[in-house]
Amino acid sequence: MELHKQLEHDLVDMTMIQALRSAMDVMLERDNNVVVFGQDVGYFGGVFRCTEGLQAKHGKTRVFDAPISEGGIVGAAVGMAAYGLRPVVEIQFADYFYPATDQIVSEAARLRYRSAGEFTAPVTIRMPCGGGIFGGQTHSQSPEAFFTHVSGIRTVMPSNPYDAKGLLIASIENNDPVIFLEPKRLYNGPFDGHHDRPIVPWSKHEKGKVPSGYYTIELDKAAIVRPGEALTVLTYGTMVHVALEAAQASGIDAEVIDLRTLWPVDLDTIVASVRKTGRCVIVHEATQTSGFGAELTTLVQEHCFYHLEAPIERVAGWDIPYPHVHEWHYFPSPQRVQDAYRRALGSVPTADNGRTGGQ
């Protein structure tokens, strides 16, 4: 926040798209080794406009279009990184990362380890993710659990323009490979799950004020976006806004934690919060079984068992491919999240609220 204050004089309104573009612009300017490429990323400026103008400004050997080959894009980036560049590549939709799995899991993630540090892969792989946009099966997925399972990569997901820029700059500067997941539902404005209400732009949101220059947000650090006493909500991406809305609508004093970096996760912030509240609700869009929520549940159980006063609740996408017409039956709604809050609170075992268990 101190940094935020220092830079307040050049705060400008940015959407998440503009914030991400600004992060890449800043890094292309600061570091000659940064290159940006991917499908439609160059001349056209990206199907979501995230790289608009960057090729014109920085030249086509720094920002360029790539063939439709996710394995090729990531594989070439690994080779460039081995040379000494710092590639920032884009997979047009997270749903299409699968052809690059071998290069991500077998190569980028392991290069430092298998060469004992002789070669490294400081690659940032941007992927628009998440649903809520009638994207159907292959424009809505949240594949973060595929990445958090892989040793050697970092997985990051912002929930607002301010964090998006600071986290993307930190990711590009980081010497480990980073999977940078961008909730496309949040590109133009926050979304609390009320699809029937008018869209609010980022200009009306505090986190839409973004410093125009260089700044970073430290990786591996969660943000408490709503302090509270009644229960802890662990979430990230679009669901941060849904969780906040559910707290507002229910009047439940939830402590909402935006994890921001999914792995390595900020365990200390999680544990301090759950030990304080004694209750935990985990919310993500991704399908439930073996989703990242399962890992969070386990960590909370391992580290907060004696402080827990109710079973840990998970609100997630159903275990089905992302449907098209049934979008709003699939997408975890504020109502589903509120219901989970109530279940977590409904299990209060004793009259004194029982916050005495454990060590």
Added chain:
Amino acid sequence: MRQTPALRLHVPEPSGRPGQPTDFSYLHLQPAGAAAKPPLDVSARDTTDIAYGLVRVLDDDGNAVGPWAQDLPPELLRQAMLAMIKTRVFDTRMVNAQRQKKMSFYTQSLGEEAIGVAQAMVLNKGDMCFPSYRQQNLLITQGVSLVDMMCQLFSNEKDRLKGRQLPVLYSVRDAGFFSLSGNLGTQMIQAVGWAMASAIKNDTSIASAWIGDGATAAADFQTALTFAHVYQAPVILNVVNNQWAISSFQAIAGGENNSFAARGVGSGIVSVRADGNDFITAYEVAKWAAERARANLGPTLIEWVSYRAGPHSTSDDPSKYRPADDWSHFPLGDPIARLKQHMIKRGVWSDADHEEAEKAALEEVMAAQKEAEAFGTMADDQVRSAASMFDDVYEHTPWHLQHQRQQAGV
């Protein structure tokens, strides 16, 4: 009701199986000297003939003939011969060491020595090879410490890779040898990316990519060709066609009635099919490709026709799927024997020199082995501390790996 004959699935087979000789006519060989040498700035289209043909310099009598022939300096030939001999001796000793359980696994390069030796000699310091696991000669030719290589094989306390990698999966940045991966084909597109980076930075270094015939079927091979062509990357794309991918004949990889070099032409890349068992061809074709890359004329694909004379690895028994005496019938022979014949003919080598060289190589390899074994082998469990297995996963060890190291009690 049926108007047409029943469809039948075609599954390619090698002509030779155990007890039954291979018919090598499928190789469509050309005589030495027959293939043209195009100008450096040839178009991909105009390499169609040499992509289906075969560049060969040394004829059956050991004479260097045709447009690719050069009177290479005797010193260069001697250097090549010593590197090939040393590679073969190294392989033989390491197979024995594996049998003695000093390491878990080994892959020899018997019969394929010329290709990597030649390429190591045309590349410059600063160029980067992205090898497969059968290019140990890239290291040996450059005089990389045999002790260091063996320490990796033995996974001992001096292993630069800290016992993390299977034997043979070396990484030697200083020698322009990229970290080997067990995942086939992945390094082809990485080599192209490395070459693109060199071009982005207006450097003068080039990349050299390596893949076997079998792994050309992996998606990353096609990806590498596309990217190399699209961005005109300064890279040599080497396909070592040794006819076998473990037990699978090269026809199963797509080589039936086709050449792997032709895949390059189809992707718009200048491509050459070359005799991989002829050192002079290997040297001249690689030099030509390197010159093309350095002159910004783009990538070159080279299919090296050779034969995997040894077992696939120490875990393999080739007599279960191919004739035991197959190599002795392979029409392109043995690269060491062929260069020897040529050098003797030119009066720059003799049988005595050859014996002397073999003896010297054996002594050098044995001395190195003795030194490496002093730092331990798998047999005596003299390995790196188990605590080191948690290092280098990330640049800085995160909390969960610190916890796990404590849990492991190391």
